[in-house]
Amino acid sequence: MSEKLKGNMMIAQSGGPTVVINQSLVGAVIEAKRHNQIKGVYGSLNGIKGVMDGRFVDLRKETSANLGKVAATPCSALGSVRKKPNEQDCEIIFRMLQKYDIRYFFYIGGNDSAETANILNESAKKVNYEFRCFHIPKTIDNDLLENDHTPGYGSAAKFVAMAVMGDNQDNMSLPGVKIDVVMGRHAGFLVAASALARVNASDGPHLIYFPERPFTKEQFLKDVEKTYSKYGRCLIAVSEGISDEKGEAIASKFTKEVDTHGNVQLSGTGVLGDLLADMIRQELKVSRVRADTFGYLQRSFPGISSEVDAKEAYEAGKLAVRYAVSGNIDGSVSIKRKAGKKYGAYFEVVNLNKVAKNTRSMPPAFINRAGNGVTADFINYAKPLVGKLPDVGFLKKYPVLRK
């Protein structure tokens, strides 16, 4: 094989968006322009669906100024797709890649995208088609294997922390029980980030529930009652993916839709929050119970991305291209954490099949023994990924002498 593989590059985005997924796109495009062996720099619209349909855009023609603005814009500028290709799809995709002389392929997405990249890469090997294939990680759920954390998580975590910070003030203003439903189907990293909202010991979230621990109505009501009698209010952050002891999602009984990956749709609906609120109203003597579901804002809210997250997402895209042009390697760009007290990250290439298919959950050391809160280990883990949060002030409330 030639040391310097010449040909066109294609990049695409897949799965649920994040607010920094365009950083990875732009990082890769700008890096690609620096390497002569990469000729055309193409983007496929709506992931592999665009590849199948031949809907490609020329990213070389975009100005640097416009690319800079796109990088700072939430969600997938090329459009996204939720599609797991079958064998026949893969044949079509691979034929298109050959037709357009695509020698460099970059797929930004979660573990399903890593799997797609892996299948394409294996197809190329079978027919001896010289091909560099990279997966660039993104997911707000933070559930990719082989990564300390993934681009998209820090910013979504920052949104959740800010939202709960504000909601804690709201709950202090008008006391009652408040439930906030947070994304994360199988991993509790995002709901755990709500803990970063706390400034004082009495601040919410007072209770956090994870998909990693079985959820029981009895324990939940006990927890809420205890907190409410202590503080006169209770702020709860709960993952959309909380499940019973059999592993059945509490919310899944109330939803119908299943995506093409076979995942039940848990977001974009208020049923879980309303269900838990009704539980509390019926069983405990609390008059004011409210629930909010944060929904898509977690992955799309503009203007407040985590600086570290944005930077690392850009780096992941840039390095994928750099790795790809460096020799005959394929893989997924993974983020590792440097040892030591001060936060630092470094990147490594790992095999595509190591990131594909399976996902990871919160390490048990991040969840407290009662299963209703996080540990200091988690706070240390998440804080540098999220960065600075807004300052909040509290009145000292010096009492006036009673008359």
Next chain:
Amino acid sequence: MSEKLKGNMMIAQSGGPTVVINQSLVGAVIEAKRHNQIKGVYGSLNGIKGVMDGRFVDLRKETSANLGKVAATPCSALGSVRKKPNEQDCEIIFRMLQKYDIRYFFYIGGNDSAETANILNESAKKVNYEFRCFHIPKTIDNDLLENDHTPGYGSAAKFVAMAVMGDNQDNMSLPGVKIDVVMGRHAGFLVAASALARVNASDGPHLIYFPERPFTKEQFLKDVEKTYSKYGRCLIAVSEGISDEKGEAIASKFTKEVDTHGNVQLSGTGVLGDLLADMIRQELKVSRVRADTFGYLQRSFPGISSEVDAKEAYEAGKLAVRYAVSGNIDGSVSIKRKAGKKYGAYFEVVNLNKVAKNTRSMPPAFINRAGNGVTADFINYAKPLVGKLPDVGFLKKYPVLRK
């Protein structure tokens, strides 16, 4: 009556919080310290409920530095209440005010708070108790009479515009129909602010529905179908308060709770969004339909308040005190807009009974003829109140020649 009425001051907060309601509190407290005729500067915890219970805090003892932090913190630092006092309550409140020699009373809230202030003021007149009584406006709904706009609206409108801006990117990434449910029981000002999210003509929100116009399923489905066939996607912003032709709220059939003002609780639940989403799934051939309800984040999200809103909220608090010490006047501080192209506001005192009880709706000139969008007049009205929004970028999408 003495020109310079000497005595203590009490300030309290009422109703649903806003992200700038503490600006008004701090503006009033800092101004009060400048006037010798005001002795004690007391805050009542949880509005008039705190007055009835004698739960007062000494705001003179708070440091300026801490007050500055509190001003920038969302929601009611003194705690809030949803309580409309009856005659007996008013007697208790008035007795407490006399007991603590309260001569200056400031109530930050919506029209219900103006009404409470008015009742207390009338009670004082009846018994010749010298008393200055002011209402300081706040409401995210922007529905107070005698005001061009009210503190709290600009920041809530900014949150809604930012959220829809991000959601438009999300909806472009993964096309489908998306419904965003926005607060505002009887006034559409907040849902209208979603229109500020648009950068390009094809951007969402494509459809906006207001409580001011009767909502019919038939017209709604027609609108959605038309938009979807034009853009291949449809982003909808809908007020929680949309009602049928008889004036019955579409969401009200599904909620149970009524607050002490007799208002049905429409927030904090996903039923309206889910109901509309089901309508579209069942009647139109759209596979991907999602709904989010923005909920309490609209009134509590920290760190992104509108600058103009924060400044005007502070001014309203400051001026209320300045008016009160200036002579024998009572009233509500109202915000008016200066004539001319460049935005400017000025403040006036209006009679309490003019702001109490009734509320205002969107002027017909702000809603388009079809009742599913805003006019340029509204954009001109709302833009300066919200201020700068995040930049977003779009790929130019230069096509690659098909092979």
